[in-house]
Amino acid sequence: MSKLPDFEAWAVFAKVVECGSFSAAAQELNLSQSTVSKAVARLEAKMQTTLFQRTSRKLVLTESGQAVETYARKLLADGETLEAQLRDEVNQLQGKVRFSVPLSFGLREVAPLLPEFCRQYPHIELDMDLSDEQVDLIEGRFDFALRIARLDDSSMLAKRLCRVALLAVASPECVARYGIPAHPKDLAAYPALVYSNAKNADHWSFRHHRQGAYTQTVKAGIRANTADVFLPLLLSGCGVTLIPEFLVCREIREGRLLTLLDDWTLEPISLYLLAPPNPLRPKRVQVLMDFLYAALRQASWAR
Structure with a gap:
């Protein structure tokens, strides 16, 4: 009988890639650096390949590491989301939702809606980034973004709310x-x-x-x-x-x-709600997305 994949080691590998070093990943995971190093070494031994080139200054992914990086990141993200979703079902909706909004639009249209959301969901913490820059949702660890644009091809899931004249x-x-x-x-x-x-x-x-x-x-x-x-x-x-x-x-x-x-x-340009393509989205994120979607579509300027 074949052994199960070493999911823990894959998740540790993904966290090292995300954090850029073994020490930073260990701190993020609340593990010792030796535990993190051993998990990656265990994975390399099982795969019979090297995943990182280690130098005195930084870690660099090898060709093999680059080939599996996306899959490992998805495994980690799916696991984190699944656990968050289960916690949300057991407990009240709580935790942080991080989202990006264009500066002027956030001040004028989104901020006035948030008091009602906070009354409905008092245990959800909102982290709103106001910027007209096209932020990288994954790099910036955003749960979703509102964007007013003529949307280019995107790897993100895009939901069009309305036209904006x-x-x-x-x-x-x-x-x-x-x-x-x-x-x-x-x-x-x-x-x-x-x-x-x-x-x-x-x-x-x-x-x-x-x-x-x-x-x-x-x-x-x-x-x-x-x-x-x-x-x-x-x-x-x-x-x-x-x-x-x-x-x-x-x-x-x-x-x-x-x-x-x-x-x-x-x-015309359009207002979009963009999110990383993760089917296991925490409920606290989904309720805010649904709330803003419904409210903004009813705005007097929405076409």
Whole structure:
């Protein structure tokens, strides 16, 4: 009869890869460094190959180590998730959920929803990372992320919540100064507020139902890596920008900002919920994902 796989050694190997050293893995696992080293050595002996090249400064995976790294990481993740799921079923929903949200969107739309979630699930600890950077969910140990984007091919599980309209906007004072644009080329007269994290940030692409597509290169007066900065600048008449509707819907309703080129459309972006492809997701993570999914789909700007 064949022996079972050495699951413990595989899990220890995955943790060493994740932490980058035997000592860091031992600390993370609350084991002695010799126990960690022996587990990896046991695995290497069983596989009859070397998994790490050991130098005085760092560990480097061998070709064999690289070949099994993904499987070992999945084994560890599945085991951790399964245990967490079982604990959740026995006890109250508790523990930490770590998630990433775009800065402006998190402040404006997500943060106001969280008090109700905390009332419903008082033992779940929320760790919300606010950043417009496209974070690596696995590297950053995130349970999930909300992203507003035209999603590229991704190895993550992606669930689309809604479309988010992009609008060209400026203040009435700015329009009075530079004129009402009838065509995207007229935006060349305006100073532009440019969101620097966007692809082709200086090239604004519009489409007209009769005239077709047109891309205008704008002259940036101010660049910023978060769109929330643009609102006071817009209201002060500093220029024109392309901005998600949720950031300016109130100001448009009140007449403090004007939408431009209404006969032209901008390709919409979408709000996605992204998660690592792990079928054994802890319940505490799933309840937050479900809560945000339901709440955000009902927003006035959701299309």
